[in-house]
Amino acid sequence: MYLYHYYDKSIGPFMNLSDIPIDEAKKVLNEFKQNKPNVQCAGRHVEYMETRLYYEELIRNLFIKKGGSVTRNAPHYMVVEHSPWLSTWYENSAYIKIPIEEFDLKTISFTYGDSHPTFSPKVDDSKEYRKKVYMYDEILAIIKKYGLPQDWNHDGKFGPERYIEVQIWSDNPINKYKR
Template structure:
């Protein structure tokens, strides 16, 4: 299994607005809307940041309850295997692909689909993976049961899930790959 991280080449990998103050993050979102109006990120609604921080607090709390190891306040986001849809999000898209074996699996949580609709009160379709966070072994069972969403729902016709989201709660492997990327070793 590989985990993928998609990003804009002009910004670089694993840059998270969650690591900024709310004021700084809002400025970044406004700049994206102004400078990159054709990117998916420019389409985010006005309460996106508040929602993101709220959903991240849910992810963190549930992962700790499952016995996961949280080494940073907010996760880095990746997805299980290639997502054709996510590869269209950025005007100058690139990605980093990391084998799951490089991570300590006790520092990774998963949602079947994006964490926002997974935990949103607006999505109430009764699917078993709504409002749930999984560890590595649990997500393997869900993938075995339903497949990868990008294989059956890349265009979003059958619901909001288009990929399996991975939440990386440690800097160790991420920093190593940021350095490799910056040194053109990937």
């Protein structure tokens, strides 16, 4: 299994809005809206950062309850395998591909689909993977049962899940891939 991180070449990999003060993160998002209106993050809603921080805290707490190891307040984000859709999110799209063997599995959690719709009260379809955080062995069972979302829902016709999100709760091995 490979984990992918998509980013804009002009910004660099693993630049995390959750690592900066919320007011600064909102300024960054506003700059995208003004300077790059066609990129995915330019369409974020006004309360996006508050929602993101809320979901990150929720995921972190659920992950810790399952025995996960957390050394960061906010995760680095990746996805399981290649997502053609995510590769369209940036003007100068690039990605980093890292084999899962490079990670301490106790430092990574998974949501089947993006964490926002996974935990959103607006998505209430009773699918078993809603509002759940998975450890590595658990996500393997879910993948075996449902497959990769990018294979069966690449265009989003069948719901919000278009990839499996991975939350990396450590800077290892991430730091060696940063510029």
